[in-house]
Amino acid sequence: MTKPKIAFYWCASCGGCEEAVVDLGEDLLAVVELVEVAFWPVALDFKREDVEALDDGELAAAFLNGAVRTSEQEEMARLLRRKAAAVVAFGSCAMHGGVPGLANLHESRDILDVAYREAPSVQNDEGTLPARESRVPEGQLMLPEFGATVRTLDQVIDVDYYLPGCPPPPGLIASAVTALVEGKLPAKGAVLAPDVALCSQCPRAATKPDKLLVQTFRRPHEVLIDTDLCLLAQGLVCLGPATRAGCAAACPGGNMPCTGCMGPTSGVVDYGAKALSAIASLLDADGGDEIAARVAEIADPVGTFYRYSLPASLLHRRVRTAAREEKEEVAP
Amino acid sequence: MSGQILIDPLTRLEGHGKIQIFLDDDGGVDRAYLQVPELRGFEKFAQGRRAEDMPQITSRICGVCPMAHHMAATKALDDLYQVDPPPAGRKVRELLYSTFMVEDHALHFFFLGGPDFIVGPDAPRPKRNILGVVDAVGLEVGKEVIGVRKQLRDLTAAVAGKAVHPVFGLPGGVSQPLSSQAREQAAAAAARAVDFGQFALDAFRKIVLGDPGYVDLVTSEAYTHRTYYMGLVDPANKVNFYDGRLRVVRPDGTQLLTFDGRDYLSHVAEHVEPWTYMKFCFLKDVGWTGFADGAGSGVYSVAPLARLNAADGLATPRAQEAYEELVTTLGPGPVHHTLANHWARIIELVYAAERMAELAGDPEITDPRVRTLPTATPREGVGVVEAPRGTLFHHYQTDERGLVTAANLIVATQNNAARIALSVDKAARALIRNGQVSDGLLNQVEMAFRAYDPCFGCSTHSLPGQMPLIVDVRDPRGELIRQIRRD
Amino acid sequence: MSESEFQPKIVAFFCTWCTYTAADLTGISRLAYAPNVRVIRLMCSGRLDPQFVLAAFRHGADGVLVGGCHPGDCHYQEGNYKARRRIELLRAVLRDLGIADQRLRLEWISASEGEKVQRVCNQMTEELRGLGPLRLDRPQRDAAELAGEPR
Numbered sequence: 001m002t003k004p005k006i007a008f009y010w011c012a013s014c015g016g017c018e019e020a021v022v023d024l025g026e027d028l029l030a031v032v033e034l035v036e037v038a039f040w041p042v043a044l045d046f047k048r049e050d051v052e053a054l055d056d057g058e059l060a061a062a063f064l065n066g067a068v069r070t071s072e073q074e075e076m077a078r079l080l081r082r083k084a085a086a087v088v089a090f091g092s093c094a095m096h097g098g099v100p101g102l103a104n105l106h107e108s109r110d111i112l113d114v115a116y117r118e119a120p121s122v123q124n125d126e127g128t129l130p131a132r133e134s135r136v137p138e139g140q141l142m143l144p145e146f147g148a149t150v151r152t153l154d155q156v157i158d159v160d161y162y163l164p165g166c167p168p169p170p171g172l173i174a175s176a177v178t179a180l181v182e183g184k185l186p187a188k189g190a191v192l193a194p195d196v197a198l199c200s201q202c203p204r205a206a207t208k209p210d211k212l213l214v215q216t217f218r219r220p221h222e223v224l225i226d227t228d229l230c231l232l233a234q235g236l237v238c239l240g241p242a243t244r245a246g247c248a249a250a251c252p253g254g255n256m257p258c259t260g261c262m263g264p265t266s267g268v269v270d271y272g273a274k275a276l277s278a279i280a281s282l283l284d285a286d287g288g289d290e291i292a293a294r295v296a297e298i299a300d301p302v303g304t305f306y307r308y309s310l311p312a313s314l315l316h317r318r319v320r321t322a323a324r325e326e327k328e329e330v331a332p
Numbered sequence: 333m334s335g336q337i338l339i340d341p342l343t344r345l346e347g348h349g350k351i352q353i354f355l356d357d358d359g360g361v362d363r364a365y366l367q368v369p370e371l372r373g374f375e376k377f378a379q380g381r382r383a384e385d386m387p388q389i390t391s392r393i394c395g396v397c398p399m400a401h402h403m404a405a406t407k408a409l410d411d412l413y414q415v416d417p418p419p420a421g422r423k424v425r426e427l428l429y430s431t432f433m434v435e436d437h438a439l440h441f442f443f444l445g446g447p448d449f450i451v452g453p454d455a456p457r458p459k460r461n462i463l464g465v466v467d468a469v470g471l472e473v474g475k476e477v478i479g480v481r482k483q484l485r486d487l488t489a490a491v492a493g494k495a496v497h498p499v500f501g502l503p504g505g506v507s508q509p510l511s512s513q514a515r516e517q518a519a520a521a522a523a524r525a526v527d528f529g530q531f532a533l534d535a536f537r538k539i540v541l542g543d544p545g546y547v548d549l550v551t552s553e554a555y556t557h558r559t560y561y562m563g564l565v566d567p568a569n570k571v572n573f574y575d576g577r578l579r580v581v582r583p584d585g586t587q588l589l590t591f592d593g594r595d596y597l598s599h600v601a602e603h604v605e606p607w608t609y610m611k612f613c614f615l616k617d618v619g620w621t622g623f624a625d626g627a628g629s630g631v632y633s634v635a636p637l638a639r640l641n642a643a644d645g646l647a648t649p650r651a652q653e654a655y656e657e658l659v660t661t662l663g664p665g666p667v668h669h670t671l672a673n674h675w676a677r678i679i680e681l682v683y684a685a686e687r688m689a690e691l692a693g694d695p696e697i698t699d700p701r702v703r704t705l706p707t708a709t710p711r712e713g714v715g716v717v718e719a720p721r722g723t724l725f726h727h728y729q730t731d732e733r734g735l736v737t738a739a740n741l742i743v744a745t746q747n748n749a750a751r752i753a754l755s756v757d758k759a760a761r762a763l764i765r766n767g768q769v770s771d772g773l774l775n776q777v778e779m780a781f782r783a784y785d786p787c788f789g790c791s792t793h794s795l796p797g798q799m800p801l802i803v804d805v806r807d808p809r810g811e812l813i814r815q816i817r818r819d
Numbered sequence: 820m821s822e823s824e825f826q827p828k829i830v831a832f833f834c835t836w837c838t839y840t841a842a843d844l845t846g847i848s849r850l851a852y853a854p855n856v857r858v859i860r861l862m863c864s865g866r867l868d869p870q871f872v873l874a875a876f877r878h879g880a881d882g883v884l885v886g887g888c889h890p891g892d893c894h895y896q897e898g899n900y901k902a903r904r905r906i907e908l909l910r911a912v913l914r915d916l917g918i919a920d921q922r923l924r925l926e927w928i929s930a931s932e933g934e935k936v937q938r939v940c941n942q943m944t945e946e947l948r949g950l951g952p953l954r955l956d957r958p959q960r961d962a963a964e965l966a967g968e969p970r
Contacts, residue, residue, distance in 0.1 A: 100372045
């Protein structure tokens with residue numbers, strides 16, 4: 001019986017998801033015994049033409065990590081979609097947009113201006129910006145098209161399964177590949193991780209009060225953090241109640257609060273809205289002024305609740321005006 | 333016959349790097365351009381973020397060296413809030429940072445750049461990867477690298493939360509003390525790392541230094557540039573990855589200047605070209621005079637070889653011994669041979685392992701006082717570390733609540749960007765004649781690039797194989813006349 | 820009502836015990852109010868999931884109105900307090916996302932305040948007419964694109 005063929009590919013990615021695969025360590029060798037890796041551009045020498053030469057659906061699965069920004073990444077996503085029976089959105093960026101999704105708070109032009117014109121170390125009197133086409137004395141050079149927003153993988157192609165995390169914990173990766181090889185994948189659309197909130201896996205759960213109310217939210221650098229007590233009970237913004245389990249509470253293990261990289265449990269459409277709802281419900285405040293004061297203590301709300309999931313949110317990005325000359329509703 | 337050659341993709345630059353080569357009328361190289369087509373905009377979307385979130389946000393710049401960004405950001409927070417960690421806090425940071433340097437350097441040497449060097453540029457294609465390395469040095473090596481790496485990363489996860497995207501950095505210290513159990517774990521890992529470092533050195537001596545052909549390759553003019561060199565040094569001018577002053581030496585080895593990381597804007601600047609998203613750093617004190625080396629050009633280099641050139645040795649015994657061997661073989665004065673980066677990298681691995689052992693054996697490291705709580709109002713902070721691939725600068729400005737108003741990041745490989753461009757161009761010119769390209773050529777052009785182990789997008793894997801390359805040779809009308817595939 | 824004039828769409832979430840009852844009273848009292856408001860009935864304002872507000876915007880609403888019992892009068896004791904906290908924090912996020920404060924409005928309206936329902940609905944309609952439509956980016960692939968795409 002021939003081994004199932006799989007492929008790995010990265011879009012706008014930091015490389016951490018590739019590292020997570022390697023962190024399987026010796027388990028990786030066991031995985032490699034079970035499958036044939038037909039395409040992994042950063043590791044193996046198969047090329048795009050080799051993917052194009054496959055029959056449609058010949059790959060048992062394609063694991064894509066990274067968000068989608070450029071025309072090149074979109075083309076590769078579509079190609080792998082055709083050639084794979086199943087596509088897995090691998091990691092926070094592919095699934096929800098990830099940290100680079102915070103770029104959806106800005107316009108492409110502003111991003112370029114900061115990097116190439118405004119940065120204090122830049123010496124650029126001509127105001128040069130990287131361009132799609134540029135002329136040099138010897139000829140013409142091209143750069144790929146950048147999309148106007150950061151998108152999740154399923155905003156570009158049809159996705160079969162999701163593997164959350166930044167990066168996905170190696171245990172979940174191993175389970176997913178094993179399920180694939182043994183033909184035991186769940187129904188299409190499933191997230192390949194437990195469907196409970198992190199609090200249920202957290203070693204500190206026993207110290208979480210039944211009725212939890214927070215008088216004042218603290219920021220991690222303002223207080224010494226107890227290594228055993230529930231982080232919410234210590235007044236830190238921990239997103240465990242709103243975040244999917246599967247990571248064995250790695251960040252609380254590092255004595256820092258959960259920041260939500262595993263995304264929501266099933267049934268939740270917009271992670272940030274649900275997370276802020278959970279935190280707001282804990283505020284021990286009545287009366288308009290007191291509530292306003294407590295809410296103001298939560299600095300950078302969009303970065304707190306949407307750090308990994310802005311492109312996947314219902315609003316997708318900061319509202320744009322129709323033309324740049326029009327005044328924005330809310331000054332940036 | 334003029335024309336173009338396109339090498340696309342270079343997979344170790346986030347999968348999207350490419351090299352465009354323009355031929356002149358004689359079929360020699362007019363100019364080779366290395367383009368980086370990736371930008372995510374961290375410097376823009378950092379604005380509005382909480383400063384204490386920056387160690388975790390900036391680590392997403394690179395999942396291979398997240399600890400480097402995490403540490404530079406954490407040190408920038410120290411500066412921002414004007415707090416220093418208590419001694420144990422600093423030691424825990426440096427222990428984890430040394431752990432990271434060992435693990436990252438080991439992976440590059442055995443899986444990425446090393447195979448070219450260990451197996452050789454003329455070896456058959458299927459051999460120029462970890463499998464070839466294993467053939468050359470034994471199956472035990474492969475298993476040992478996986479094992480050492482796993483042990484080091486398990487240690488990191490135990491103390492810092494996660495190995496990919498750690499969480500423990502805070503202004504004024506780290507999130508939790510080192511338990512005695514973790515210290516024992518660290519001591520065991522360090523001992524294994526020190527042995528492994530010696531093993532790597534021995535392997536390098538036997539395979540590379542023992543072969544005159546390889547020594548010729550390393551010292552060949554095609555892979556040599558005479559630039560300035562920069563690195564962090566301690567008060568005794570020894571290499572230090574975690575802290576110190578920046579030291580810059582001229583191509584002749586004399587010191588140009590030293591500066592505190594906070595003053596980086598007075599000495600380091602970035603040049604922009606429209607054909608790539610990567611900016612090119614240069615020394616302000618010398619100035620940008622284009623893509624050229626020599627004392628008249630502000631182009632400089634960072635990372636293993638540059639660090640050794642910028643310092644007066646290493647602070648631990650075995651590493652110092654190894655360094656003296658390198659200088660005896662390739663010196664005196666600064667070593668300008670780009671491929672010697674691979675050797676320098678192993679020497680740094682040995683130093684990092686020895687430093688790990690020193691720190692793990694220090695009884696103060698388990699002291700529970702690992703945080704100094706900030707009291708000052710934040711305004712501005714700079715943090716500098718030596719990442720595996722070069723000097724890394726993080727610079728933040730915040731409002732009085734500690735929300736970022738501006739961020740400037742100079743990421744390790746940018747310091748090398750101009751020299752990488754020179755190296756690729758020079759290698760292409762030296763090797764391409766009459767428009768003829770061959771498989772060996774492709775690899776040798778890549779070697780010029782790969783020695784620098786570029787930072788972003790450089791992923792590490794168990795089976796690196798080779799970079800898939802297609803070389804299109806086109807006539808002046810753009811018609812494809814020949815295609816060379818490497819598979 | 821001119822055809823070319825912008826007609827804001829407002830989705831209103833009213834709690835059963837107070838505000839929805841008040842809206843019934845508005846009708847019975849023949850107090851006409853702008854037809855721009857579509858009412859969705861919840862048992863309690865505390866049932867309002869912030870996702871409802873975002874979904875309303877995503878589906879074309881230019882504004883969202885939330886109506887609940889006065890503080891102290893909630894049929895379920897604390898529901899309206901929770902609503903206020905959630906909406907306050909949601910508002911902070913919406914500001915960061917470029918959505919004006921006027922587009923999300925929370926009002927305490929008791930069962931007898933039919934006149935207040937009329938006043939608030941008319942006021943919010945006119946305010947949003949001045950503000951203009953809410954234009955959101957659509958990241959999804961077009962339906963036409965989906966239809967033509969090989970699987």
